Amino acid sequence: MTTVLIVDDQSLQRYGxxxxxxxxxxxxxxxxxxxxxxxxxxAAELRPDVVLMDIRMPGMDGIEATRRIIAAGGRSRILVLTTFDLDEYAxxxxxxxxxxxxxxxxxxxxLLAGIRAVAEGDAVIAPALTRRLLDTYAHHLPGAPQGREGSMDPRWRALTDREREILVAIGQGWTNGEIAKHLVLSESTVKTHVGRVLAKIGARDRIQAVIFAYDLGLTRPNTPG
Structure with a gap:
């Protein structure tokens, strides 16, 4: 059984x-x-498996609430629900x-599949939506080092050549199937590599890996692929 905490300032939305x-x-x-x-x-009292989190709320918004829940080190994982086209804080x-x-x-x-995926430790943003999200908001991201593709970051140096290829592909929003086809590998092999990449860079899931890749300048919006 997956336990869920619903967070939204609109009572009708919570009811739905x-x-x-x-x-x-x-x-x-x-x-x-x-x-x-x-x-x-x-979240501290109930320790839900998943928190459905709105972003725009009066007082403390969903960004700060997420930061505090994660910083507390509890078991809860956060699934954000918002209106993509309007929310510049995604x-x-x-x-x-x-x-x-x-x-x-x-x-x-x-939504139900997303809750289950997050509860199991996966990310739920589809690659196509990952591309759209980052293409739209990448100009808000802090400047990343250019030219050397993050070569000074110890986490990047810890990766093998194959793992670096995998990380770049993750940053482009590719699925495991797409990565497997492009690199001529089996999907099970790709899944193993992805797990190792996440562990080495300290990312909880693919979404954090995408952000890491963007921060290092490994991939930018509309990267061909």
Whole structure:
């Protein structure tokens, strides 16, 4: 059973999410929070598997709430739900430690699948949406070192040549299948390499690896591929 805390300042939105989650036999809503500070408190008390986090809320927003929940070192993982085209702070909440990002108008089955994926330790942003997200918001990201492709970063130096290829591909938003086809490897081999890359760079999931690749200047928006 996956336990979920719903965080949104709109009561009707929270009600809608609760109604949906209560139809799934493998999810349980353990609480609702109307703002960030309440979310931080309830996450500490209830220790949900997943926190469905809105970004724009009065008082403490979802970015700061995410940062504090992650910093507390608890078990909860954050799945952000917001209106993509309007929210210029999307990349910030991912940097704060969120494990995924979905649109509020996602289909019910997509939301439920996203919750399950995050609870299992995976990222839930589809590669196509990863590309769109980073293409849109990359100009907000801090400047990354250019020309040497992050060669001074010890985490980059710790990777093998093959793992560096994998990291660049992850940064471009490729699926394991796409990476396997491009590098002429089996998907199981790619999955193993991805796991090693995440471990070596200290990333919780693929989303954090994408951000790491962008920070090092390994890939930029609209990289051909």
């Amino acid at each position: 999410f609760r109604m949906l989650l209560e139809t799934a036999p493998d999810t349980e809503v353990v609480g609702e929070a109307a703002h960030g500070a309440e979310a931080v408190r309830m 990349h910030a909440v991912l940097r704060a430690g969120a494990s995924g990002f979905l649109l509020k108008d996602a289909r019910p089955e997509e």
